[in-house]
Amino acid sequence: MKAIEAAGGAGAPRTPRAAMRRRQVREGLIEAVVTLVALTGIAAVVLIFVFVAREAIPLFTDPEIAKEVDLGRMFLPRVTRAGRPPGFIWQPVGAIPKYSMIPLLLGTLKVTIVAMAVAAPAGVAAALFTSEFAPPRLKEVLKPTIELLAGIPSVVLGFFALMVMATWLQTAFGFSFRLNAVVAGLGLALTIVPVVFTVSEDALAAVPRSYREASLALGATRWETAFRVVLPAAAPGVLAAIVLGFGRAIGETMIVLMASGNAAITSWSFGESVRTLPATIAAEMGEVVVGGAHYAVLFFIGVELFVFTFVLNGLAAWSVRRLVRRMSGAAA
Amino acid sequence: MSVRSRKAVGGGFALLTGAAAALVVLMLAVILLDVARGGAGRLSWEFLTAAPSEGMTAGGIFPAIYGTAVMTLVMTVAVMPVGVMTAIYLHEYAPPTSRLAAAVRVAVTNLAGVPSIVFGLFGLGFFIQFVGRGLDRVFSEPGTLRFGQPALLWASLTLAILTLPVVIVATEEALRAVPRDHRDASLALGATRSQTLARVVLPGALPGILTGAILAVARGAGEVAPILFTGVAYFLPDLPTSPFSQFMHLGYHTYVLATQSPDVEATRPLLYATVLVLLLLTFALNLVAIAIRTRTRRRAAAGH
Numbered sequence: 001m002k003a004i005e006a007a008g009g010a011g012a013p014r015t016p017r018a019a020m021r022r023r024q025v026r027e028g029l030i031e032a033v034v035t036l037v038a039l040t041g042i043a044a045v046v047l048i049f050v051f052v053a054r055e056a057i058p059l060f061t062d063p064e065i066a067k068e069v070d071l072g073r074m075f076l077p078r079v080t081r082a083g084r085p086p087g088f089i090w091q092p093v094g095a096i097p098k099y100s101m102i103p104l105l106l107g108t109l110k111v112t113i114v115a116m117a118v119a120a121p122a123g124v125a126a127a128l129f130t131s132e133f134a135p136p137r138l139k140e141v142l143k144p145t146i147e148l149l150a151g152i153p154s155v156v157l158g159f160f161a162l163m164v165m166a167t168w169l170q171t172a173f174g175f176s177f178r179l180n181a182v183v184a185g186l187g188l189a190l191t192i193v194p195v196v197f198t199v200s201e202d203a204l205a206a207v208p209r210s211y212r213e214a215s216l217a218l219g220a221t222r223w224e225t226a227f228r229v230v231l232p233a234a235a236p237g238v239l240a241a242i243v244l245g246f247g248r249a250i251g252e253t254m255i256v257l258m259a260s261g262n263a264a265i266t267s268w269s270f271g272e273s274v275r276t277l278p279a280t281i282a283a284e285m286g287e288v289v290v291g292g293a294h295y296a297v298l299f300f301i302g303v304e305l306f307v308f309t310f311v312l313n314g315l316a317a318w319s320v321r322r323l324v325r326r327m328s329g330a331a332a
Numbered sequence: 333m334s335v336r337s338r339k340a341v342g343g344g345f346a347l348l349t350g351a352a353a354a355l356v357v358l359m360l361a362v363i364l365l366d367v368a369r370g371g372a373g374r375l376s377w378e379f380l381t382a383a384p385s386e387g388m389t390a391g392g393i394f395p396a397i398y399g400t401a402v403m404t405l406v407m408t409v410a411v412m413p414v415g416v417m418t419a420i421y422l423h424e425y426a427p428p429t430s431r432l433a434a435a436v437r438v439a440v441t442n443l444a445g446v447p448s449i450v451f452g453l454f455g456l457g458f459f460i461q462f463v464g465r466g467l468d469r470v471f472s473e474p475g476t477l478r479f480g481q482p483a484l485l486w487a488s489l490t491l492a493i494l495t496l497p498v499v500i501v502a503t504e505e506a507l508r509a510v511p512r513d514h515r516d517a518s519l520a521l522g523a524t525r526s527q528t529l530a531r532v533v534l535p536g537a538l539p540g541i542l543t544g545a546i547l548a549v550a551r552g553a554g555e556v557a558p559i560l561f562t563g564v565a566y567f568l569p570d571l572p573t574s575p576f577s578q579f580m581h582l583g584y585h586t587y588v589l590a591t592q593s594p595d596v597e598a599t600r601p602l603l604y605a606t607v608l609v610l611l612l613l614t615f616a617l618n619l620v621a622i623a624i625r626t627r628t629r630r631r632a633a634a635g636h
């Protein structure tokens with residue numbers, strides 16, 4: 001008791017009741033401060049949106065900027081040279097700047113498709129193996145090892161894709177462009193796999209043991225149990241893993257900036273160089289005039305990325321909640 | 333299907349999933365071996381302690397190591413109190429049905445999903461254009477910029493927000509691992525809530541909180557996109573002297589050497605050695621964090 005009273009500070013109150021009140025005030029104060037600080041997370045998300053959007057708003061309000069670019073010019077086909085069919089061109093520096101988002105959106109999509117086509121099956125399969133087939137010893141090594149891959153900075157993965165993978169892939173497939181959507185996509189897959197793996201593995205591990213035991217007792221083999229019982233039961237979590245991976249793939253910057261070649265070409269060919277939304281921001285922000293049209297467009301891309309990932313995160317969270325509800329229903 | 337063929341098919345599928353796991357581990361090994369082989373030869377005491385010279389085709393990376401270390405330190409000082417207090421609110425103070433706590437959780441999850449380049453834009457739009465220029469309007473001579481430009485402090489604060497979810501998640505897990513009995517015992521002995529927190533709960537959660545700090549440092553030290561427009565510099569002759577100086581950074585230096593070198597062959601060994609240093613740094617931190625976490629989890633699972 002003495003220590004506690006001493007902690008009350010100098011000028012300790014004389015009556016026990018006053019001491020009690022002081023203590024209550026102090027406790028209330030501490031709780032208020034802790035609660036206030038906890039609001040930082042909410043404030044951060046709101047401020048990020050507000051301040052990224054704030055720099056993009058002149059796009060819609062500034063008449064000077066409206067001469068150069070508007071929504072139509074960002075998304076609809078335009079005739080850029082007389083006699084040519086209308087097209088989509090991103091060429092923000094030049095006599096007549098052109099700000100079509102289409103090549104950038106297409107580039108992002110192509111790189112993301114390649115990354116997900118590899119990372120989703122690989123991540124889910126590795127999670128299935130770790131959770132259902134691996135002996136406990138191996139499992140204990142496998143999980144942290146794959147998580148280590150998530151600890152490699154993306155600039156290092158970008159470096160690896162640029163210096164090593166690009167050469168391998170060109171030798172293997174004979175691409176005419178050394179840096180292209182496939183190289184960037186596979187580099188990107190390296191950073192998506194651990195995301196898909198970790199979230200899927202958590203979902204699979206959350207499936208109650210009784211499911212597996214019931215299935216095995218009914219005469220199903222281990223793989224039938226894994227594929228037809230455990231995987232379907234964990235499906236919302238696995239879906240969340242893939243959605244989260246997708247969101248990460250869209251927003252990843254350094255790998256793509258280094259390994260994609262960064263040419264804004266409107267084409268469906270995966271062997272050509274591509275320029276993605278995040279890489280465009282990273283590559284061009286250093287050279288723009290603050291407050292100009294190009295500056296506002298780059299922030300507008302930031303808003304697009306924020307909204308994309310916000311929606312995908314919401315989707316993943318909803319999916320995880322479904323999984324939790326399903327699993328807690330099963331336990332009851 | 334007969335039992336035997338069912339088993340054979342199953343074995344095939346199990347093997348396939350095993351191959352996927354092996355492939356992931358193999359890629360990790362290939363990356364590590366490639367970097368180790370390419371970088372080990374150039375790594376030396378001089379490389380770690382000298383500045384780059386001759387257009388970055390010779391010399392070392394000391395300014396980049398120094399910049400990364402100082403930036404990460406400032407970031408850690410900024411993020412730890414906020415992250416730990418948020419986790420304390422979520423786990424110790426908020427009632428289980430609290431709407432506010434639910435909102436904080438949603439915000440933190442979303443924060444973790446915001447692309448790193450958007451953090452960079454935020455740092456530029458908020459810290460530099462809004463806060464920095466605001467400070468300049470009040471404190472600087474008209475027409476001069478002291479605060480409203482890329483700086484070590486702005487980059488560190490941007491990364492502090494980026495790593496906030498890492499700290500919150502790790503700390504909350506650590507708080508969860510402190511048994512309820514310990515809290516009850518302390519309260520029953522007459523300690524207040526905050527005394528229980530400071531003397532019982534936080535000491536028990538310390539290894540987990542430390543894990544969070546280490547993971548945040550590893551993450552923050554390796555991120556490049558958020559600092560591109562908020563403080564990093566291509567090359568500086570001097571080390572940063574104030575929070576409002578620009579700085580050099582290992583990750584950005586890697587990017588510069590890999591993509592903007594005038595002489596690719598001459599920079600290649602330097603590039604590999606830089607990557608090796610960056611990787612050793614983040615890897616060592618991650619390994620330590622994983623080791624602490626595995627031990628704590630095992631102890632928690634064993635019932636202490």
